[in-house]
Amino acid sequence: MSDSLPKPLSARYKESFAYETVKDRMPVILTKAIDACHKQIEPYHEKCGEKGAEDVKKVIGQMSKLRNELMTDKPFVELDDDLKDASEWNDCLNELKNSQDEKPSYFTSPWLFSECMMYRRISGILQNSDFMKSFDPYQDQKRVALDNAIPGLITMADHLKKISEERNLIQDTELLKCFQTFLKASLWSNRFDLSLTAGENKDHESHNPVETLQELESYLLADNSEAIFKHLCNVKQSGNKIRVDMVIDNAGFEFSSDIMLAEFLLESKIADSIQFHVKCIPWFVSDVTFEDFDYTLKTLSQTENKVLASYGKLWLKRLQDRTFLIAPKENSQFWTLSRPYSEMHKHDPKLYQRLESSALIIFKGDMNFRKLVSDLAWDSEIPFATSVLGFSPAPLCTLRTLKADVVVGLAPGKAEDAAKKDEDWMVSGKYAIILAHLDA
Known part of the structure; x- marks a missing residue:
């Protein structure tokens, strides 16, 4: 990004709407996605047996971990799922690592990347599941x-x-x-x-x-x-x-x-x-x-x-x-x-x-x-x-x-x-x- 251009919006600025979004709205959205998955334990148990129920619980655990990473501002990790854009996302993350002094995280990075990364991680978690690949939590x-x-x-x-x-x-x-x-x-x-x-x-x-x-x-x-x-x-x-x-x-x-x-x-x-x-x-x-x-x-x-x-x-x-x-x-x-x-x-x-x-x-x-x-x-x-x-x-x-x-x-x-x-x-x-x- 050229030095002559304005700065990206970011949650690093505590008076910004980006900060409010990352701090308050995004954890709530993740919680509702987790709740939507909780409601699927019994249906997947009926459809896929005990393995189906365990698969849903695994997804819930991974989303809960993601929520904790977001709220404690842990550094971003590379994607490890099979969606076609995973390598493109990892390229973006590496570009970000090379462009800022601190490790990229939800509160330190450009808001556009942080917000999109959360939704992309949710899809990656579902993609890595056995039975919930096509599940839409919204x-x-x-x-x-x-x-x-x-x-x-x-x-x-x-x-x-x-x-x-x-x-x-x-x-x-x-x-x-x-x-x-x-x-x-x-x-x-x-x-x-x-x-x-x-x-x-x-x-x-x-x-x-x-x-x-x-x-x-x-x-x-x-x-x-x-x-x-x-x-x-x-x-x-x-x-x-x-x-x-x-x-x-x-x-x-x-x-x-x-x-x-x-x-x-x-x-x-x-x-x-x-x-x-x-x-x-x-x-x-x-x-x-x-x-x-x-x-x-x-x-x-x-x-x-x-x-x-x-x-x-x-x-x-x-x-x-x-x-x-x-x-x-x-x-x-x-x-x-x-x-x-x-x-x-x-x-x-x-x-x-x-x-x-x-x-x-x-x-x-x-x-x-x-x-x-x-x-x-x-x-x-x-x-x-x-x-x-x-x-x-x-x-x-x-x-x-x-x-x-x-x-x-x-x-x-x-x-x-x-x-x-x-x-x-x-x-x-x-x-x-x-x-x-x-x-x-």
């Missing part, structure tokens, strides 16, 4: 979040259906407003992040999300949505097929809102196909995995509400006709590394090349934003295009509610105004940004 929490989301999703589905039926009557200026509605619904759905609440499900999703958007407008600190819309329209006018890529964040209400945005882009003929990028392992409690993607669409297709169910069935068909695409697992490993996206072209050129054919890449959520800006302590007025450090495979934008003490792309005075209103404005998820870098 699955129940994600499914409860989806159940809680249904009332709000019914409202959004009704709104989408109404717009679709009136499509021939909608003028270009109204189309922009419709685009902004679904883009901002996708943005604000990012508030419901189980890693921020340490796995605690909050029943926020039962409100009317469309009506709420206007109330939230004053909390939107930067809004490049009109520029994003104009960019997509310009690409469309060129006669080229438009594929929009969405790098997905949380399951439940957020992912379902993302699919609503994707459907609007297709129905309005702004885009011809949508490619979704999801996680290959359970990640940050609520991040969407390949299994969550499948479960969500099937669940929505079977809801009692006819409109929402019809969309769920349509989305399953879209996977067959390839207007919806899921980027393959071999192109998903980079999303669960701790490396910033500015290093993607070097460490995962095949993924970078896949993204180059996109008309627009939409990065959802806080962690994707942190990786876009390398999780550095940037000045809030630094342009977004500067902070991505050359990462530009295609035009891109970020939809993010603020849950970490880094933000860029704000107009002069915006940060100070927000701080006067709310001292936790950078970390509470109450404020948001829509930023774009469209000059790829």
Whole structure:
């Protein structure tokens, strides 16, 4: 990392949100993962006999040891599992050892590495088990979040259906407003992040999300949505097929809102196909995995509400006709590394090349934003295009509610105004940004 760049966020700074996260939230998340495993002792005993029960207990012991290492700030150890990215992680760790004076640990290292390492260690422990390799310790929490989301999703589905039926009557200026509605619904759905609440499900999703958007407008600190819309329209006018890529964040209400945005882009003929990028392992409690993607669409297709169910069935068909695409697992490993996206072209050129054919890449959520800006302590007025450090495979934008003490792309005075209103404005998820870098 260049000496001229800001320092990485780190739990070494005791007044930081990184310190609070490593000290308080991460141990709670680990405890809940351990509790989820405890509940599996009897089921695995019934399914696999005594060896199954002992295997679960072994996993519990290793996760408990990891929790102790985290809370006592033990140095990181190299990964010893069979997941494909183990050597890449160990390379990262060795780079870290060579770049800092003290031995890398949860409280001394860059926050991005520390936080990602905990989740990666959890997956490694499961991978080394005999029977629990495919177990997702956050699955129940994600499914409860989806159940809680249904009332709000019914409202959004009704709104989408109404717009679709009136499509021939909608003028270009109204189309922009419709685009902004679904883009901002996708943005604000990012508030419901189980890693921020340490796995605690909050029943926020039962409100009317469309009506709420206007109330939230004053909390939107930067809004490049009109520029994003104009960019997509310009690409469309060129006669080229438009594929929009969405790098997905949380399951439940957020992912379902993302699919609503994707459907609007297709129905309005702004885009011809949508490619979704999801996680290959359970990640940050609520991040969407390949299994969550499948479960969500099937669940929505079977809801009692006819409109929402019809969309769920349509989305399953879209996977067959390839207007919806899921980027393959071999192109998903980079999303669960701790490396910033500015290093993607070097460490995962095949993924970078896949993204180059996109008309627009939409990065959802806080962690994707942190990786876009390398999780550095940037000045809030630094342009977004500067902070991505050359990462530009295609035009891109970020939809993010603020849950970490880094933000860029704000107009002069915006940060100070927000701080006067709310001292936790950078970390509470109450404020948001829509930023774009469209000059790829």
